[in-house]
Amino acid sequence: MHWGNWHISFVHPAYLIVAAVLIPVIWLVSFRSLAGLGPVRRVLALTLRSLLVLLFAVALAEIQWVEKSDRVTVIYVLDQSESIPPAKRRLMLEYVVRQVRRHRNARQRDRAGVVVFGRQAVVEVPPFDDDLPPTTQVESTLGETDATNLAAALKLASALFPEDTARRIVLVTDGNENLGQVREIAPSLARNGIGIDVVPVKLTTRAEVAVENVILPSRMRRQQKFRGRIVLSNYTDDDKAEPVRGVVRVTRSSGGREEPVGEDVPVELKPGKTVLTFEHEIDSPGIYTYKATFVPENAEDDLMPQNNVATAFTHVQGKGRVLLIEDHMHPGEFDFLVDRLRAMNLEVDTMSTSTLFASLAELQAYDVVILANVPRSSGDDETSVAAFSDAQIQMLANNTAQLGAGLIMLGGDRSFGAGGWANTELEKVMPVDFQIKNAKIKAVGALVMVMHASEMAQGNFWQKVVAREALKTLGPLDYCGILHWSDFGRDSWLWRPGLARVGTRRKTMIRALARMTPGDMPAFEPSMRMALAEFRKNKASIKHMIIISDGDPSAPPRALVQRFAQDGIKITTVAIGAHGVTGTKTLQDIAQITGGNYYRVRNAKALPRIYQREARRVTRPVVKDLANIPPRLVLSHPIVSGIRDDFPPLQGMVLTTVKENPLVEVILRSPDPSDNRNNAILAAWTYNNGRAVAFTTDAGYRWANAWTSWPHYDQLFSQMVRWAMRPAEDDEAFDVATTVRDGKVRVTITALDTENQYTNFLGLTGAAIGPDQKPFSFPIRQVAPGRYEGEFTAREAGSYHITIGGRGPGKPPLIVGANVPYSSEYKDRTSNVELLKELAALRPQGGQAGKVIGDDLTPAKLESLVKANPFRRDLPRAVTMHEAWPWFLFVAGLLFFADVAVRRIAIRRETWQRWIEPIRKRLRRRTEAVEVEAKLQRLQKRKEQLADDLSRKKAATRFEPDTIPTEELDEVAPPVAAAASKQKPDSGATFDEPEESYTDRLRRAKEQARRKLKRNDAEEDAE
C-alpha cells in the first residue's frame, strides 16, 4: 500500500498466515459457543477477537512504515595531488561552490560535502544541507600530496553519506591513480546505489624533463671503481621541438654529509631519453646515496620540478662504525666515551638531535647506533624543540630488528622512561621496558592538561593529537587528568576521578579524548582551581600542568597562580592561534609565575612535540638516585668478559622493568632497588636480526663519575659496542643486483661459494623495509644454477632496504638497497580519461549511470560545467524504515480489554436506557425545542377548528349510523393522529381525538358518489 512517499512492509510476512488461519477457526468454533451472548454481542465479540489476532499477527510480522526520500546528497571528491597544477586545484573549489549554490534544492534539504585527497583523503566539508562556504584554498590538513589515492577518497566519501538520501559522488580528478585500486572499490559503490559523476581534469601537454633513474651497482667493495648511469627524459609531443638545455649535478651523501661528484655537466636534451654516465669510487665503507639533479637553463622548459631529482644508493661493507646520537641541548656530554671508543679503534661519528637522520639509508652506514641520554623530544621553546618523529623511531627499530645493526641505549636523566620513550617502537627492541609496573616503587607523576577551544583551523583536532601523545608518554602508575569546558556549561574533568591513574585505562582515556569537544572556556580560574584541588589530594612526587589556549579566557587571579608556584606545580602554557598581545600576556604570566615554559605556536604541527616534551616532566620519577653503591655482576657475558666484579660505585640510574623473556640477559644489577624486575644496570638481548643493549646509568658524566678513572672503562664499553655490532660479512661471493621497472623491484642473487662454485638449493628469504618504514617479506626462488630471484611491488617512491637471509646457520643477512626515484605522480602527463569514463559508466543499483561532465576543468569552461546538475533525481531514492509494530501491539493490548469486556459484561436494556436517556434528552432539547413549539401551535389551532365543526354538526344530526369503508376514514384522520402520537411522550400535550359524526360521514359519502357519477358521465361524453 502506498500513501505518497510512504508504504508498509513486513520483516516476517509469514506470520500473517497465523491470522489467515486463526480467524476462520475462531468464527467456526466460537460462533455456536457464544450463542448465549445474543446476536449483537456475539458478532461484536468475534469481530474483536479476529481483529485482535490480526493485530498480533501484524506485530509479529514486524510491520514497518517505509518512507522514500526525495533528498539527494552530493559529495565532491577533489584531487589535490601534485600532478594537477595549483591553479586547477583552486578552480575545483570555485566550481564546487558555484555548482552547489546553483543546483542544490534547499526545499528538499539536499546536502553537499567535500572530500579532498592526495596520498590520503580527508573531509573538507562534511555533508550538510546548506551552501558551501566560499573558499579558494583547502583548509584541511591534507598531508602528502605526492600521490593520487582515488580508492581511499571514494571509500571515505561513501562512508560519509547519510542514510536517508540518494547518494552521488562527483569526482574531479585527472584519474592518474598511483596508490590503491579504485576499480576494486567502485563496483561496491554502485551496488550500494551510489552514483558517480566525473569531471575530468586534463593535464596540458608541455615541455617536461624528468630524471628517470640513477643506476648503480647495489653492493661493491672499497676502492672499487664503478660506473653510474643517469637516465633523463625530455617529454614533448613535438618531435621537432628545440632541445632543452640545462646542467646535471651529481652529489653523494653518507652519514648526513653531502659532497659533489665532479663538476656540473651541461646537457642538451632532445625529445626522448638521454643516458649520461659518470665514474666514481668509494674509499670507506658505508651506505652512499648518489643524487642526480637536472637544472634547466630556462625554467619554462620544465614545469614540474619535483621529478628533476633521482637518487640511488650503494653499500660498501667495511669495519664497524658507530653512530652516537646526543641531545642537542647538552652537547659534549659523551665526549669522554667517544674519545675512549676511538682509542679502542672504533670509528665513531656523533649526531645531534637537532640534525637527525632522515632516512634508514643514513643509518646503514653504521653497525651500531648509541642513544646517549637522548630524550624523545627536547628544547625549551617552539624554535628549539627537536624530537624524534614516529618515522625516525621506526627507522631505529627497523635498523636493528630487520637490518641487524646494534642499538645501545645509555642512561641519564633524559633516557629510557625519563626521556619519554615509553610506548614507542624503540621500547619493543630493548631488553627492558621503560615503564615501571611495580607499585612498590614510588615513581609517580601527575599531569593535568587544560583544553580550551581554539578558533584556528583544526585547533580541536590538534588538541586531541597532543593530549593523546602526552598520554602515551605517561607510565601506568602516573596520573593524568584533562579539563575542558563541557557541553554542560562548566569546566569538567574528562574522566572520573579527575586525576586518574593511567594503568589499564590508557585506551579508555584515549577513546574519551577522541570524543571530547572542548568548548569556549570563559575564564581560566575555575579549571585552575579544580586542578589545584585535585593536585593537592594526589601524592604523586612530580606534578605538572599544561594549558593550551588561544588566550582569550579571562585571566586567573594572581594569588591562585602563586598557589601553584608555592606547591611546586609548574604550569606550561601553549598559545595557539592567540589573539595578539592581550591573549598571550595572560599565558605568559601564568608560565612565568609558576616556572613553567611558555610556547607560542603558529604551526599546529609543532604541538605534539611540545606536549611530549612537557609530559616528560612528570616521567622524571623513574630516575633513581643511588647512594654511591657499586652494581653487582650477575651474569658472565661477552660484554664483561675479562672484567672482575669490582665495578665502581654509581650515584644514579633510570628505573626500568626487565622484559619477561628468556632471551634477556641481565648482566649488572643495582643493589637498590632490591626488586630484580627493576634494578637492571646492564641488560642485553638479541632481537630478530640485531642486538640491543640497555645501560641504565650514564657513561661517566654524572652518575658514573668514578667509572672514568676505572681501568676497565675502555674495555667494558668497547666490548659492549663490539658485541652489539652488526656481524661482518664472510668470504662467500654473493652478488646481489636490484632493478626497478614498472613499479616493481626485482632482486637477483648470484651465489658462489669460496671456491667460486654455484651454491644451489639455498632457502633464501627476502625482507624489505619501504619508505613508510613498514617491513614486509617477499619470496625468493632459484631460477638457474646459483641464481635466485625475488620481486615485490614498490607502490611508493623512496628507498627500499632489502635483507636477504637464509644463507645458512650463523651467516649474517645480506643487505642491499633499491631506490624508486620519485612518485609516479610526477610521471603522469596525461589524464586517465578511460578510467574516469569507466567509473562514470557504473550503473548504481536502481538508478541511472553517472555522467562525464565536460572534458576539462578550465576557467573558460567553468560556467558550462557548473550548469550540469549533480543533484538530479535519477538515483535510487533512499528508503527509511520506521518500526510500526509496537503501535499495533499497543492497539491490540487495548482491544484485549474490549474483547474481554464484550464477553463478560452484559448490560441490561434498562441500564442502557438509563444511561442514554439523559443524553438523548439533552440533545433533543437543543435540536427540537423550536420545532415542537411550532407543532404545538398548529395542533392548538386545529383543535379549535375541530371543536367548532363538532358543535355545528351535532345540531344537524338526524340519521342512524351506517357502515362506512375504513379506507375512506383513513384519508381524513391520519395527519392529526400521527402528529398527536409523536408528540405525546415528549411534549405532554393531550387533547380528545376528534370523532367524525355519522352525518358527516354520510354527507361525505354522498359527495363522493356524486363526484363519481360526474366522472362517469364525462368519460361517456369523451367516448
Place this chain on the structure above:
Amino acid sequence: MTPCRASLSGRSHAGKHVGHGGHTEILGSKITGAFSLITVLSPLSLVMSELPSRRIDRRYCLAVAGCAAFAGMAGCRPSHAGPPRVDKVWGRRGISEGRFQRPRAIAVDKKDQLYIVDMTGRIQVFDAEGRFLRYWRTPAIERGKPVGIAIGQEGQVLVADTHYHRLLVYTQSGRRLPESTIGGEEGTGPGQFGFVTDAVQTADGFLYVGEYGQNDRIQKFDPQGRCVSQCGGHGDAPGQFRRPQSLKLGPDGRLWVADACNHRIQIFDIEADPPKLVGLWGKPGTAPGCLQFPYDFAFDGRGGLLVCEFGNQRVQRFTLEGEPLGIWGEPGRLPGQLSRPWGIVADSRLRFHVLDTYNHRVQRLKI
C-alpha cells in the same frame, strides 16, 4: 511502579540529548509508554476476565481506567521550567543567508529588527518573526570574531570587533562609518583596547565601551570619540571586572554591567565621572538566585530583568535588586532548552529573544 519509572528515566534522557536523532528518541519514549501500558493492563485483564461477571462491572472499569491513567504517565517528565514560555524557535546552523554559525551577540532596534553576529563574522538582520532581511560582514575575521553588538541612540549599529580591539559603527543598512570607529589599537592606555566586549550609548551621545584581557574596564567616549574617563580594572573587588561582557542602560538611567567571570551584575551611576558603583548583586553557583557566567541581560519593563547565563545555560529573572523570581531553560537541544546561550534582548512588545548559541538558533519568550 517499575515500568513507569523506567520510562520516566528514558524520557529524561531523551530530553537531555536529543539532537538530530531527537525524533527517534521521543518516539522511543512513546513506545516505552505503550509497552508499559500493555505490560500492566494485559495480565490484569486476564485476571479480571476470570472473575464472576456480576462483580467486575464497576471494579473492572475502575481498575482499567486507573491503570490506563497510570501507564499513560509514561513519557511525562517533571518540568522545572516555569513562565516565561517559548513563543517561537527559529534559526538553523549554516552559512547561507538566514542561518547561523554559533551566533554570539544580538541587538534589537526600535522597529524590532534583530541584529545578530555569528562566528562567520556576519551581521544578519531579521524581523521579530525571524524572517531574514539583509546582512553584511565585518572587515576581517582572521584574528577572531565579534562578541558584542548594540544599537546607538540614532539607530546606528555598534559592533564590538573584539579581537581587532575596536568598536565598528554601521548604519542600519550595513554601511560602515569608518570615521565613527572607536579604538583599533591594542593596549591599556586611554582609547586603546584589549578584547572589546560591548558598548552602550547614552542619550547625550556618550559611549561606554567594555573590554577584557589585560585591563578589564569600561571606557567612556564623548560624541567626538575621545576617551574622557574610565572605570574598573581587572579583579573581583567591587567596581572591578573580570570580563564585563554586556553593558546596558537601566530604566533608572544607570549603567548596568554583566560582570561575567565574577558572576555578578554591577550598577554604575553615570552622572558621576568616572562612573561610580552604586549597586552590585549576584554570586557564583548553580542554585536559583546564583549566577554562572552571566553574558547578557534584558530589562522586562515590569521592574525586573532577565539574565542569560552562559554557564548555567538558562535565563533567570530577577528584580532590579537581585531577588530571584524564576528560572527558564535547561541544558539541551529541544525547544525551551539552551546550549551555552550568549545573548538576550527585549523588543518593544516585551518579547525576549534569547541567542541559543550552540544550538545555532533564537528562542523567543513571552512572559
